[in-house]
Amino acid sequence: MRVGFIGTGEIAAAMVRGLAGRGHEIFVSARNAKTSALLADEVSGVTVASNAEVVAQSDTVFLCLMADVARQVLPDLPFRAGQAVISVMVDVPVTDLHALCAPATDIACTIPLSAVATGGSMLPCYPASSALETLFGKTDTILPVASQSALNAHFAGSALSAPLIALMQTGSTWLADQTGDPQAAEAYVAGVFAGFLRQMQTSGADFDTLLQSLATEGGLNASLKSHMQDTGAHDALIAGLEALKPRLGL
Ligand SMILES: NC(=O)c1ccc[n+]([C@@H]2O[C@H](COP(=O)([O-])OP(=O)(O)OC[C@H]3O[C@@H](n4cnc5c(N)ncnc54)[C@H](OP(=O)(O)O)[C@@H]3O)[C@@H](O)[C@H]2O)c1
Structure with missing residues (x-):
């Protein structure tokens, strides 16, 4: 699969490491410059690109920005209908993501923690996402939850x-x-x-x-x-x- 990451910080780096060695083409946005260069050096199949190129090149795009940055940059990116978008961001509900990432409609939110880098982690998810299942279902436990509030309660649970x-x-x-x-x-x-x-x-x-x-x-x-x-x-x-x-x- 062609997998993109917008916002190459702590959690994006952990997810990229979790996907390493599985034959994916991975595109990471240039910011953070140090982390994206490190991932390109460390993980085979990783290319550093602009935010727009990451979205244009990917079948599935992970959104790993801080919420305020996401609200500024997402509306200008070339999302496509039929493309899967998976956010890991607290403070940006799925309903907002539909407006920010239109015309994409296959949009879900999950809560990775750093253990996703080595597998065996829990990934609560709302709504269900076949892209998340395909990418992480063999190595991690995908936990579908019934509503945005249930997902937000899991965000609090993750803070334990x-x-x-x-x-x-x-x-x-x-x-x-x-x-x-x-x-x-x-x-x-x-x-x-x-x-x-x-x-x-x-x-x-x-x-x-x-x-x-x-x-x-x-x-x-x-x-x-x-x-x-x-x-x-x-x-x-x-x-x-x-x-x-x-x-x-x-
Ligand atoms: N860390 C976790 O364990 C964790 C767990 C679950 C969910 N999350 C969620 O994941 C999101 C990111 O958290 P994080 O811990 O990974 O934070 P982070 O390390 O600060 O990563 C955010 C990244 O976004 C980059 N960025 C800023 N402006 C950008 C732009 N215009 N275009 C592209 N990239 C830009 C930053 O680059 P610069 O450094 O150059 O500014 C930084 O690398 C948050 O919404 C958080 O709620 C995090």
Whole structure:
């Protein structure tokens, strides 16, 4: 497939790396100059082009801009009827994209995170997109959702990533302070969680099952979990998610 990316930043780079080695012709817009040059050097089949050339050359175009930039540049680009357009942008609903990318009508929105570079990531999608399925369905999990609000709720859900990774990092730094070995501490903490996530995938265990297995009365896990609950960590998380609602129209 001929695949284009408008806005060659963090998330576009991850998606291009995820598509590497699969025989696609990939066109990336020249901005950001450093990232587009790096991708052209690193991934075979990548060509750097102007925004207009990216759109003209591609069967599927990924929109990876910031919302304000998208509203300025998209109306001038040569979108075609029959071309697939997939946005990864928060703050630009699909209804707006229909106006911005006319006459294209095969338009969807998804939420990649950096793990799309290595595969195995989750891609919520609204509405369903056969182009997204073709490009990422074999390596990642496409999760169709029923409405724009459901997709926006998943945007909020995706924001769990940084705080939960930061919590793991804080725990790992604390462990390293005790052992003097930061690398081993990070590998241990990451490995513990990778093990639980693998257990969920292979045995079908859910969060409740994992928590029950860690709930030994008087145990270290139960004790730290109570401390976190009593000191308001969970309430803070919910308050933070609730605070995202107005921006997401939820
Ligand atoms: N990062 C994530 O994990 C993530 C996850 C899900 C969704 N998203 C969404 O993805 C979008 C991009 O996020 P990002 O993290 O990849 O941001 P980013 O790294 O800042 O990428 C945006 C890119 O757009 C480029 N750009 C600016 N003006 C342009 C123009 N007129 N024409 C073409 N390109 C232009 C910027 O180039 P310059 O650097 O030269 O200005 C930059 O490379 C956002 O809407 C965000 O909501 C991101």
